Every structure is written in C-alpha cells, then in structure tokens.
Amino acid sequence: MRNTLYEVMLKLAYALLLSSVVTGAARAHEVVPTIADLTVAEGVADISLRINLEAQLSGIDLDVVEDTNDAENAGDYDSLRALSPDEIAARVPELLAAWNAAPLLRVDGEPVNLETVSVTVPEDVNAELPRISEWVLRGQVPTDARGVVVAWPAGSGAMVLRQQGVEEPYTGYLEGGTQSPEIELAGGGQETAWQAFLTYIPVGFDHILPKGLDHILFVLGLFFLSTHLKPLIWQVSAFTAAHTVTLALGALGLVTVPGSIVEPLIAASIVYVAVENIFSSGLSRWRPFVIFGFGLLHGLGFASVLGEFGLPDDQFIPALIGFNVGVEIGQLTVIAIMALCVWQALRVARGEGGQQAAKSLYVGLAVVALALCFVPMPSVATALEAPVPLFLVPLALVFTGCFLSVQFRQTAEPYRRFVAIPASVGIALVGAYWFIERVFL
Template identity: 55%
Template sequence: MSSLNTFILKLLLLGVMSTAGLAITAPRGLSHELVPTIADMTVLDAQSVVLDFRINLEAFLAGVDLDAAQNTDDDDAGEAYTTLRGLGASELRARVPQLVDLWNQARLGEADGALVFGITRVEVPEGLSEELPRISLLTLTALLPEGARNMTLNWPDGSGALVLRQQGVDAPFTGYLAGGETSPPIAFAGGGAQSLSEAFFGYIPVGFDHILPKGLDHILFVLGLFFLSARVRPLVWQVSAFTLAHTVTLALGALGVVSINPALVEPLIAASIVFVAIENVFASGLNPWRPVVIFCFGLLHGLGFASVLGDFGLPEGQFVPALIGFNVGVELGQLTVIAIAFACVGWFARKEWYRARIAVPASCAIAAVGAYWFVERVFL
C-alpha cells in the first residue's frame, strides 16, 4: 500500500475514532436536546397580532446557535445555557424582556412597517429535573397599523427551526422557517394555506436536515450498513429493507396509529447500531437473514423520525404531501451519507486489506458509540 493511501486511511480512522471519543466523553449532565420553536399567530379584530411561542428560552438567552447545534454540548454557549437552566422560573422570566428587545430590533414582524411586540405572558415550567430541557410558553402582542392586511415574520439568524401556524381563519398559513429566513406575506383573513406541491417541497429539507447534519445515530446506522460491504448489491438489499420499514412506521407514527415511548425507542435505536456494527466484524458478506433484521430495525428508526415530526407538526390540509416530502428528504440524506462514504473509501473496497484496515476498525468505532449511547439512554 502506498504511503499516500496509508496517510488517507490514518486520517479516516482518526476521524471515526474522534467521533466516538467525543460522543463517549460528552458530559451527560450538561446536554439538552434542542427542539424547534413553535409559534401560533392570531389576529384579534384586525387591531393586534398575537404570537404564542413554545420555546426553549434558556437556549435563546444564552446565545446558543440553534441553526447549527443539535444539543447544548454542540455550542460554546453550553455553559451559559446550563447556568440559565438552573435558574428558578421567576429569575428566568425577568430576563425575557432582553430577548424581546433583540427581536424587535431585528424587526421580528412587519405589517406596513416594523411591529413592536410586548410581552403578554411568560409561563416557565417548574419542578422539572435540570437534566431535562424546559419548554416555556411566551406570548407577544403587537398593535397593527390601521388598514394592514398581512404581515411577514423575520426569524433571526441563529434561532433554529420555527414552525409558524396561523390560527382562527379558513385555509390558514402553516410554514417552516430556518434561522435567517422570512415568511411570505401572511394574509390576516386567511387563505394562505400551502399548496400540495409547496408542502411537499417545503418538508424535503426538514427531512434531509434530520439526517445531515443532525441525525448522527441514523448516520452511524447507515454507515454500519455500508461497512459490511461496499459492493452495490448487498448495499441495495440492506438500504431497501431499511427504507421500506422506516417508511411504514414513519407514516403510522405521524398518523397517530402507532405510538411508543421515546424512552424505549431511543435505546433500541442505539442497540441496532451496535448490532449491525458488530456483525460487520464477524461477517464478511450479506447473510440471508440480515435484510430481515435490518427491516425490523428500520421499524424502530421510523418511530424515531415520527417523534421528530411530532415536534414539528404537519399542516392538516397538506398532511400527506408534507409527510412524503419529509420522507424523501430523509432518503436523500441517507443516500448522501452513502455517497460520501463511497467517495472517501469506496475506491479501496477491492483491495485485500480493505476489510481488515477500514471496515472492521470503523465498525468497531461505530459499535463503541452505539454501546455508549445505549448505556447513556438507559442508565444515565
């Protein structure tokens, strides 16, 4: 093997091992998973607009970059977040005006000019363990200029995902905004519901985002499939079984037909990562029963995706196209992971040393991460 190839392999394995190390050494007590913000918009007698937020106030006040971070350990502001998470409800409420001032300066809402929002209500849950994220209720109200018929919402950079839902009208607007994006004009009288195609294409990036970059557990599972064999036929069998299975439970979970506690699903997802990775070490090819096992694991992963959609909500009038769009985004994310893996190591796949020097060590690192996650999700 050439010195260049050896150097590339060392870099690859160093990256895999570093990922495992970061996952294993992350302090559980400081880690809080971040969820999208949800805002319900209501217009009262054409005179004022009300925004009701379900929001992680600590993340916004600490300055966590919600566009990039999946949990508070992913951001330099994690320590500030932990400090705020330890505050009592009254202490946290006292800090909310500074957030609203920043939003007003950023022209959060515009209707024939910038709207000035004031705080109507702040409800901060009490009695939760500090190990858990705290989702508060924040209500803002702004007076509307006379004759205003619509408004746009400017979601600031770094604010992460926002699900914006119009209330109290026919054919209400429902939209998904990433940090730094602006909504289309939302008519106060309603009628701004997304078309079927808009819902479909709008939810593709949502599904993709929950694979790349945020779905590390799903990424590792797909890589576990890849490292069994980089040949196309075994990979197609495995990915097809996985895709079919998680499509079924994603649909059933999103429809509310099937519901399983995430406290059970998440450890089992971690266990599935361990299984496929360890089997890669002992099996050099596709066993006849492996697609069946992967199908069963795919059912679990579909339930995990369904919990993501539960956080976002799906627009009622466009449920089916939005669900399909999300699933297409997930598949595109998985195919991108496989394409990146092929680009990095696929050209070594026919070498005699590929399995011993790439596939087995990488699978061991993946198994180590999955095993740590299983222990963390069950016992810590």
C-alpha cells in the same frame, strides 16, 4: 501470531480514534423548533409561542448547534435551566426588547411593538430535558392592515409559523435569520401540497446530513457488511420500508414510544449491525428482518422530529412524504460518499486497478483530510453544524485503511481486513458508548 496481534492493534487504534472524535457530539438533543401561532383580528395581532426560553436567553447560536451542550457557552444555558419558573419569566422582557428592536413583526411594512400578555413556564421538568414555555405576545395593528411579515432573529434556531383564524392559513418553516413572505391577513396563503412536499425535503435531508450521526453510523454499518451491491439493496430496502411505516404512524400520533426507550435502542441497533459485520462477510437470511425491526425504531426517531413541527392536517401528508424523501436522499448520499472513498481500493482488490496509483491516491487523500482539520473553516462548520474534524478524521482513517488494503492486497480479503472490519469495530464502540450514555448517564 505477530500478524494477528498487529491486526488487532490496528483495529483498536482505528476504533479508539473514531470513537474519540464522534462521541463528542453524541448527546441528548435539546434544541427544538419554536412553534408560533399567529392571529390578527380587529386591530390586534397575537403571537402564541411554544418556546425554550432558557435556550433563547442563553446567547447560544441555536442556528448552528443541535444540542446546547455542544455550545461554547453551554454553562450559561445550564445556569438558566436551573432557575425557577418565576426567575425565567422575569428575564423575558430583555428578550422581547431585542425582538422588538429587530423587529419581529411588521404589518404593511411598519414595525409592530409587541408586549407580553402571559408567560407560563412549567415546573418539575426533568433537568436533562428542554423546558418548553408558553409565551403570548400582543401588538396593535391598523384595522385595515393587509399583510404581515414575521422576521425570526438570527441565532434563534428554527420556527414553525402557523396562521390561525382564517381559511387556507399560511404555515411556514423559518430558519434563524430568515423571514416569512408577506402573509395575507384575510387568508389564502396556505402552501399547496407540492410546496409543502418541497419545503420538507431539505428538512429530512438535514436530519441525516449533518445532524443524524446515529443514523449515519447505522447506514455505514449496512454498507460495510459486504462489497456486493445486492446485500446493500436488500438492507436499505428493509430499513426504508420499516422507518417509513413508523415515521408515518409516529408523526400522526398513532404510535408513541418515549425517547428514553427509542434512543438507547437505536444505539443498540448500531452495535448489532457493526458487530455482525465483524463476524460475517455476507447477508444472512435473518439480517434483513433484523434490519426491518431496527428500521421501525429509527422511524420513531424521525417521527419525533417531524412531530415537533405541529403541521396542520391538510399539509401533514405531503410534508411527511417530503421529509421521508429527504431522509432517503441523505442516506443514499452517505452511501455514495463512502462508496467513492473505497472504490479504488475495491478495484485493486479485484485486480482491476494499479497498486501504485491507488496508494498515492490514498496517501494524498489522508494527508489532505488531516491537514484540513487544522484549517479554520467557520463557514463550513456552520453549514455542518459540527466541528469539521468530526467528519475529516474518520475519513482520513478510512483512507489509511484503504491504503493498507492496497499495500497488502495479496492477503486474504484485504479490503475486509483493513477497511470494513476496523470501521465496523469503531462504529460498534461508538454505538456502545451512546447506549451506555443514553441509559445510565
């Protein structure tokens, strides 16, 4: 009885610690790319923007947050979001002044002063959703100009830049603080299919690591079912096949399901796989089919991201494939990292490794992971776009579980008892929290 109570308390402690760390970042996504359509003709440059003006005006560093609620000055965004459309439109000149000072647009190396032609801020948008405005800018350029460069300011998040009105137009994906190559005004700067493919691989990877915490937990739920490779291959294959289908259909606009439905169901899928891990140590005959169904949901979630980029038709397929490849690389990276973390514990459980060396290894790894939580690492946090402890604390808990698995290796299924089940309990609790938040909060 004492051992059973100990195990229950251990699992709950792991779960509560994991959920307390992870749920801090589980909020509705609000930071979306700005879509910019650039037209230069007869001495006039027009830039039509689909943009979240409140996010840009708030001063939030949109390069390092995925959700405005995660920013230290989130209250500034909320205050702006509560303003009327006319009040937001009145704030546009201050943003434009900063962009012109940068400058945002250069033609043949010379800055172009932009002026506002029109600002349309929509009304009656749910306060929990980003309000996407239409902002048209115009500047005078020499009639014999040859090329233009767009420099997207640091802290502005991502931008999809699309050239209009020419054959073979340029389309590019710019991060904040970067600039486009010189875009030939006569056209011909369109990326090849291969370039578009390569461009969107890192975009897909980034959507898993570090931004896709829900997808990370789902993949880890697949990993913790069994220590054997075959069940993992079956699950990952079913998941990959399914989300590839709906990623394509959703991004092409052939299938549309509101995020208010997809996001809670994704959270529910996390709960399902984690709970099944607790009660089953092997691949049931129906699990690959269930995983396939959940993969369809996750594909719709990926599609909503790619659909925001507004790619032209002739670049869409290679970009779609590149994005999907990036997602797969991200998922395999998650699995590889966790496999390395638990590898020595599994070797000891199979009688292939030394107990003392493994215990020393996991004690050292757990201590290092926890110690690093207190070391300021702003550059790492910026790269991860999340607090560093968000990743290190769960790793420290996994290392601790591996230590216990080695310490009590004589018990039945030590890895499952001290690592797989506690981790699955934690994943299930986080998924349950997300489901409640996305439906009721």
